[in-house]
Amino acid sequence: MKPVKxxxxxxxxxxxxxxxxxxxxxxxxxxxxxxxxQLTQSNHLGLILNGLIILxxxxxxxxxxxLLFAYAREHSVLGKFLGRARDKVANPTYKLPADALIVRRYxxxxxxxQQSANIDQGALANATAAEQFSRxxxxxxxxxxxxxxxxxxxxxxxSVALIGAAGLLDSPENxxxxxxxxGGMSTALSTTITAIVCYVFYSYFHLRLQDAxxxxxxxxxxxxxxxxxxSFRSIxxxxxxxxxxxxxxxxxxxxxxxxxxxxxxxxxxxxxxAVDDMQHHMGRMSDSSEELxxxxxxxxxxxxxxxxxxxxxxxxxxxxx
Numbered sequence: 001m002k003p004v005k006x007x008x009x010x011x012x013x014x015x016x017x018x019x020x021x022x023x024x025x026x027x028x029x030x031x032x033x034x035x036x037x038q039l040t041q042s043n044h045l046g047l048i049l050n051g052l053i054i055l056x057x058x059x060x061x062x063x064x065x066x067l068l069f070a071y072a073r074e075h076s077v078l079g080k081f082l083g084r085a086r087d088k089v090a091n092p093t094y095k096l097p098a099d100a101l102i103v104r105r106y107x108x109x110x111x112x113x114q115q116s117a118n119i120d121q122g123a124l125a126n127a128t129a130a131e132q133f134s135r136x137x138x139x140x141x142x143x144x145x146x147x148x149x150x151x152x153x154x155x156x157x158x159s160v161a162l163i164g165a166a167g168l169l170d171s172p173e174n175x176x177x178x179x180x181x182x183g184g185m186s187t188a189l190s191t192t193i194t195a196i197v198c199y200v201f202y203s204y205f206h207l208r209l210q211d212a213x214x215x216x217x218x219x220x221x222x223x224x225x226x227x228x229x230x231s232f233r234s235i236x237x238x239x240x241x242x243x244x245x246x247x248x249x250x251x252x253x254x255x256x257x258x259x260x261x262x263x264x265x266x267x268x269x270x271x272x273x274a275v276d277d278m279q280h281h282m283g284r285m286s287d288s289s290e291e292l293x294x295x296x297x298x299x300x301x302x303x304x305x306x307x308x309x310x311x312x313x314x315x316x317x318x319x320x321x
Contacts (some may be wrong), residue, residue, distance in 0.1 A: 008077075011208040012068045015061065044189035050152035050194050056149055057198035060142030064202075064209050067135060071212045078102045078219055085227040092227075101128060101220050106228055113232035121229065125221055132213055143199075143206050150195020152163060157188035 077100040084092035093103045105124065112119045 009072050011205065011212060012065065012072065014208070015065055015068070019061075020157045028260060035132075045157065046190055047230050049156065053146070053149050053153065053191060053194045053198060056142055056146060057202055060139055060146070060202055061205065063138050063142075064205050066211055067139075067258055068164050068212060071209075073097075074101055075219075078216075078223065081106075082223060082227070085223070093151045101216070102223060105220060105224055109224070109232045119229065119232065120223070121224060124224070125217070129217060130221065132217065136209075139206060139209070143202060146202055147195055150192050150199075153191025153195065154188040157191060202289060222258070 077096055080096060081092050081102045084094075093106050096103050098104075105128070108124060109119055
């Protein structure tokens with residue numbers, strides 16, 4: 001497994017640099033900022049609307065930073081776990097935070113193994129992904145309504161400007177209505193620009209957070225596959241593995257027995273042919289012996305020769321020769 005790349009730390013560094021850069025930029029251009037967010041004559045409408053947009057942006061950004069810190073911690077715990085797993089430590093989760101993802105995954109697999117249950121890594125991965133997805137609720141909410149808040153501020157400001165224009169039409173000599181029109185249009189422009197700028201930066205960090213979450217989940221699943229699952233193979237998995245090996249060995253033995261059986265059948269056929277041939281020759285030899293005995297018997301009777309004694313071989317006479 002490749003070393004864990006802690007992308008969350010890099011994103012955190014970017015957020016801190018951005019906030020520091022924005023703070024410095026606002027401080028050195030505070031006069032322009034004050035003019036840009038100038039107060040209108042309609043109960044400080046510009047300050048309220050722009051303040052709400054910036055507050056919404058900071059709320060979502062704070063949640064992003066909170067999750068980035070959490071993911072950085074998760075990556076640190078994962079690195080310690082992998083180091084212990086490579087060293088073949090008996091309990092790689094010793095003194096690690098119990099709420100860490102890799103520790104909870106290790107304990108979940110261990111519990112399933114102790115209960116002799118089937119370990120479904122896909123189900124565990126889906127549960128972890130669903131849990132992490134639920135932590136993005138506020139972030140997704142801010143991402144969806146941030147640009148709409150700028151549109152809302154623009155509409156409200158234009159409404160104020162239109163009200164001022166209507167008052168100006170009723171009394172053209174009243175210059176206060178002209179200020180309301182200009183202030184409303186200025187607020188509409190400022191809220192639009194504020195919302196767009198905040199949405200651009202917020203969307204970037206939102207995507208970076210999703211990358212960090214995806215990488216963390218991928219590293220957890222990889223660690224589960226390479227280091228946790230081999231240590232807690234279920235009993236059913238062991239039995240199936242052993243049965244598979246035994247079946248393969250039996251198949252090879254059956255093939256060998258079939259080959260030997262074929263050889264024995266061929267040898268049996270050859271032996272049967274040899275026995276039949278031998279019986280044929282023995283039959284011929286029996287017929288020849290019977291004929292020879294009859295000839296001898298006829299010769300003895302013809303020449304009135306005595307019968308040979310029992311257990312002795314009678315030498316053939318000159319006439320028999």
